Amino acid sequence: MNQLFEFLLRQRNLLLFVLLQGISLWSVFTYNNYQHTLYFNTTNAWAASILSTRQEVASYHQLREINGELALENQKLHQQIFQLQAQVQQKADLPVFFSTAALDRYKPIACKVIDQSTRNSQNYLTIEKGYKDGIKPGMAVISSTGIVGKVISCTPDLALIVSVLHTSNTVSAKIKSSGELGYLKWPGYQTEVAELMDVSKYKKVVKGDTIVTSDYNAVYPPNIPIGIVAKVGLQDDGTFHDIKVMLLTHFSTLRYVYVIENKFSGQQEKLEQAKPKID
Amino acid sequence: MSANFQYKWLIAVVVSIVVQLLFLRDLALFYYGFCFIYLWAIVKAPIDTPPVYLILGGFALGWLLDIFYNTHGMHAFATVLVAWLRPAIFKFLTPANGYDERSSISLDEMKWMWFFPYLGMMLFTHHLVLFLLEASNANLFGLSLLKAFLSTLLGLIVFTLLELFNKGK
Known part of the structure; x- marks a missing residue:
């Protein structure tokens, strides 16, 4: 017993080192589990x-x-108001597709950014609104120019957003003109450039095309601008286009963002979970 | 003299942390060079600091940085690692006639041939581990290596400038 204590005493630096490294690593690998690291x-x-x-x-x-x-x-918003008014008019003419609920399905909440990183390989933002203002994890975040990311954790007054500039935060996207689907992935460097993956080389993609969020997106509303195609090449495996996208959001000067509340998300989740098995 | 030195060291540590958190957070030289001046606390800690304090201090420091960087334990891991390695690096670099009990870690007293390998090893270990953990993606290994290398270079320059500035006083 005595020897054991002596051994522990002699090796206390090593043991302390191993213990603290263990705590750090545990923290690193449970970061997705936001309850654990909520306040850290x-x-x-x-x-x-x-x-x-x-x-x-x-x-x-x-x-x-x-x-x-x-x-x-402001200018853009005014323009949108006009467009929407016209759309509403049109929908009234085609009553078959008209859904009153769909008109105010998405509600933006303006938030101030109090902290952000752009130069790491995994970037986050912190905004000054939380549960109290109706923000919940999973909501989409956009800026006045394009998409920003999604909310991953909330406190009563603050929320943490995982940025699009995060190597594991992918976004379902499409090419606006042709409707071609793919997904957007940030390679981990260069704040302005992301890649559009999974677009077959037989589809036509032109430099200058606009990339927007797709209609099948679980997080973002459809047709939110993402970026402009800056370079089109062929990927090493030869089946997909290698598309570089200039992002429209200027992450480094971001000061205000809009969190998008999707009024249908709860219902949609419930419906899809309760889906009866068909075999 | 010794008490006075530690007092100065403590102030320097607090200033380095504040500068790190408020000014150097968003700074990146040519996109890849980051400056982690908070390592001043570990690098310049008095030679006779017990390793236990060094490791615990490194952990607290790293954890504080993690809170502000949203990195969940990565800074803590890297900082504890260099705090633990410090005595080993000391042993490795021992000058011919051992360490003088009263001497401190400075360019002035230790000379270039000791100070640069020491600083280089400390910074590179820390930066490499930190960037690898942060990238958490094997495809980004080259990028992490480049970042670690450039950041170490930047760190060497910044720490040397601080040393030269100190010497003048």
């Missing part, structure tokens, strides 16, 4: 207050740019 990220209250102050100072120096962005966005 930037949604932690005091970390958030420090970062929020920092962001306030920084955004003061960017007021001019932000004003510009807001003006542009």
